[in-house]
Amino acid sequence: MRRLQQVFQTLKDKNEGALVGFVTAGDPNPETSIGLLRAMTDAGVDILELGVPFSDPTADGPVIQRSSARALSHGMTLEKTLDMCRTLRQWSDIPVVIFSYYNPILAMGGARFYEHSVRCGADAVLVVDLPPEESKEFLDQWSGNHLDFIRLVAPTTPQDRMAAIASDASGFLYLVSMTGVTGSAGLNLQEVSATAARLKQVSSLPVCVGFGISQPEHVRAVCRTADGAVVGSAFERLIEENLTAPDLPERLGRYVQTLKAATRI
Amino acid sequence: MPDARGHFGPYGGRYVAETLMPALLELEAAYNDARRDPLFHESFQRLLHDYAGRPTPLYKARRLSAHCGGALIYLKREDLAHTGAHKINNTLGQVLLAQRMGKTKVIAETGAGQHGVATATAAALFGMECRVFMGTEDVKRQAPNVRRMELLGAQVIPVASGTGTLKDAMNEAMRYWVSAVRDTFYVIGSVAGPHPYPTMVRDFQRVIGDEARRQILDREGRLPQALIACVGGGSNAMGLFYPFLQDPVAMIGVEAAGKGIETGKHAATLGAGSLGVLHGSKSYVLQDGHGQILEAHSISAGLDYPGVGPEHAWLKDSGRARYVSVTDEEALEAFRTLSVLEGIIPALESAHAVAHAMKEAAQGSPDDILIVNLSGRGDKDLGIVFKDL
Numbered sequence: 001m002r003r004l005q006q007v008f009q010t011l012k013d014k015n016e017g018a019l020v021g022f023v024t025a026g027d028p029n030p031e032t033s034i035g036l037l038r039a040m041t042d043a044g045v046d047i048l049e050l051g052v053p054f055s056d057p058t059a060d061g062p063v064i065q066r067s068s069a070r071a072l073s074h075g076m077t078l079e080k081t082l083d084m085c086r087t088l089r090q091w092s093d094i095p096v097v098i099f100s101y102y103n104p105i106l107a108m109g110g111a112r113f114y115e116h117s118v119r120c121g122a123d124a125v126l127v128v129d130l131p132p133e134e135s136k137e138f139l140d141q142w143s144g145n146h147l148d149f150i151r152l153v154a155p156t157t158p159q160d161r162m163a164a165i166a167s168d169a170s171g172f173l174y175l176v177s178m179t180g181v182t183g184s185a186g187l188n189l190q191e192v193s194a195t196a197a198r199l200k201q202v203s204s205l206p207v208c209v210g211f212g213i214s215q216p217e218h219v220r221a222v223c224r225t226a227d228g229a230v231v232g233s234a235f236e237r238l239i240e241e242n243l244t245a246p247d248l249p250e251r252l253g254r255y256v257q258t259l260k261a262a263t264r265i
Numbered sequence: 266m267p268d269a270r271g272h273f274g275p276y277g278g279r280y281v282a283e284t285l286m287p288a289l290l291e292l293e294a295a296y297n298d299a300r301r302d303p304l305f306h307e308s309f310q311r312l313l314h315d316y317a318g319r320p321t322p323l324y325k326a327r328r329l330s331a332h333c334g335g336a337l338i339y340l341k342r343e344d345l346a347h348t349g350a351h352k353i354n355n356t357l358g359q360v361l362l363a364q365r366m367g368k369t370k371v372i373a374e375t376g377a378g379q380h381g382v383a384t385a386t387a388a389a390l391f392g393m394e395c396r397v398f399m400g401t402e403d404v405k406r407q408a409p410n411v412r413r414m415e416l417l418g419a420q421v422i423p424v425a426s427g428t429g430t431l432k433d434a435m436n437e438a439m440r441y442w443v444s445a446v447r448d449t450f451y452v453i454g455s456v457a458g459p460h461p462y463p464t465m466v467r468d469f470q471r472v473i474g475d476e477a478r479r480q481i482l483d484r485e486g487r488l489p490q491a492l493i494a495c496v497g498g499g500s501n502a503m504g505l506f507y508p509f510l511q512d513p514v515a516m517i518g519v520e521a522a523g524k525g526i527e528t529g530k531h532a533a534t535l536g537a538g539s540l541g542v543l544h545g546s547k548s549y550v551l552q553d554g555h556g557q558i559l560e561a562h563s564i565s566a567g568l569d570y571p572g573v574g575p576e577h578a579w580l581k582d583s584g585r586a587r588y589v590s591v592t593d594e595e596a597l598e599a600f601r602t603l604s605v606l607e608g609i610i611p612a613l614e615s616a617h618a619v620a621h622a623m624k625e626a627a628q629g630s631p632d633d634i635l636i637v638n639l640s641g642r643g644d645k646d647l648g649i650v651f652k653d654l
Contacts, residue, residue: 055557058439059282077555102280103542107556129280133270154284156446179284180444
């Protein structure tokens with residue numbers, strides 16, 4: 001069984017939601033970044049989203065923009081992001097989702113991206129600016145079927161489009177909680193719950209909710225209606241506020257533990 | 266025409282976050298409906314005529330031609346359109362469409378400020394709320410246009426991220442649009458961005474080429490040898506070129522070589538860029554080997570952009586148009602020459618086209634006709650020019 005499928009199955013049996021943790025690869029620098037990945041997996045994050053830094057992250061808010069800029073200033077690339085996944089495989093079997101904008105992937109080439117990702121032990125890819133209409137040319141270059149392709153559903157997505165998106169997706173569906181960029185305030189849990197329910201009607205894939213989730217009570221509420229919560233900007237904010245703190249990995253680990261505890265419903 | 270998904274050959278398309286996809290599909294449907302509606306055309310044409318001051322003249326630049334000693338140069342005077350640049354054609358079209366779609370707010374990004382001013386103008390005319398995103402560097406470079414936008418009732422939002430130029434303003438406008446997509450229309454200022462923008466903006470700008478074609482046939486009884494226009498994102502060039510696509514007329518797009526292509530400080534996307542995805546469409550972009558977008562450089566804020574419209578990429582690949590570049594220095598020289606010889610102060614963007622036209626004219630014969638798009642006037646650039654000359 002694939003790692004993602006396995007994780008959702010195990011969590012379901014335990015009546016837990018998934019905590020999906022996003023960090024920008026190479027932030028604040030590549031050495032520290034590896035330590036942060038270790039702290040997150042040790043603290044019990046269920047799925048890791050490894051963000052590929054990009055110079056023009058139009059779907060992201062200021063916190064993740066700045067994390068990208070920090071990583072890029074240390075020479076981070078897509079190639080090095082995938083290498084980090086390979087390093088992580090020395091200690092963890094956690095499912096890893098490569099989160100990227102399309103341009104770095106296009107520069108590497110779709111076929112090479114697939115092969116390298118599989119070789120490095122990645123499990124899935126989410127390309128934030130590659131909607132179903134444009135994803136065929138990328139997926140056609142894959143030489144096998146070892147990567148899941150995570151697709152996004154937004155609050156603006158109509159029901160028939162939701163069904164079309166779901167029919168093509170694998171791994172899980174990423175439900176964007178609000179119309180906004182990552183790290184925005186104003187999470188409306190009732191609306192999220194209604195959209196998640198609509199999505200559940202058209203797909204049997206697990207649904208993870210992201211954008212604007214930073215508190216244990218958000219995680220708890222989301223895990224009542226969906227299969228998991230994605231936290232990204234909140235982790236990046238903690239990293240940014242503790243850039244030079246020697247105990248940054250421990251602090252991040254404690255935050256992960258707090259949020260993970262809230263997934264047990 | 267592009268294919269159903271907005272692709273010109275391998276270029277174009279819609280590379281955006283899912284939140285924006287429904288908005289783009291809605292826009293496409295609304296635009297397809299509007300373009301078939303005679304009433305929409307009539308309203309648009311009336312605005313262009315009564316409000317924007319069209320048709321703009323096609324002016325025979327005798328002294329400039331004599332100075333170059335060769336081909337005859339005509340200038341298409343978009344600098345004489347309301348607000349001083351071709352940008353007004355497109356913003357009137359888009360804001361008219363926004364109103365038809367029931368949107369009450371518009372946003373725009375701007376580099377040189379011309380598109381911002383034109384959007385603020387159209388928004389004022391239609392009583393819509395308007396926000397304009399502008400890089401902090403451009404806010405400094407183009408102070409008079411910032412004042413104009415504010416006077417027109419628009420809110421100018423300085424964008425400090427990145428290099429504080431057009432690319433960053435466009436990133437921020439897209440971010441804002443993601444949050445406000447339900448009631449806000451994003452007025453994109455060039456033939457760039459996700460489908461249907463490149464096609465829609467070209468259609469609103471084709472009035473430049475339609476008029477120029479008619480005017481030159483009236484005046485000279487024949488078509489020109491070549492059309493020359495500057496290319497940043499490429500809307501004024503696309504507008505001039507498009508109605509001539511089936512004609513035996515050469516088309517030359519002039520990019521900004523900045524301090525020289527070899528220095529890396531330039532904005533020559535078609536000349537020195539490669540295939541990539543930026544701001545929602547696939548085209549040529551300036552990028553490093555890892556797909557990170559590079560900073561562009563030009564003395565002209567309107568050309569300082571690391572991307573280019575996808576239809577230009579297609580015209581380049583298919584060989585239908587040719588793309589060259591001129592340096593900051595050459596553009597400044599042309600800026601001065603046109604001012605002195607013809608009493609016309611061109612925008613620094615347009616001065617790039619003039620600079621190349623002067624080279625082209627010198628090599629032509631007196632029987633050749635060149636049409637140069639004078640996309641805007643240069644008042645906004647005086648601060649920069651006086652600093653550098």
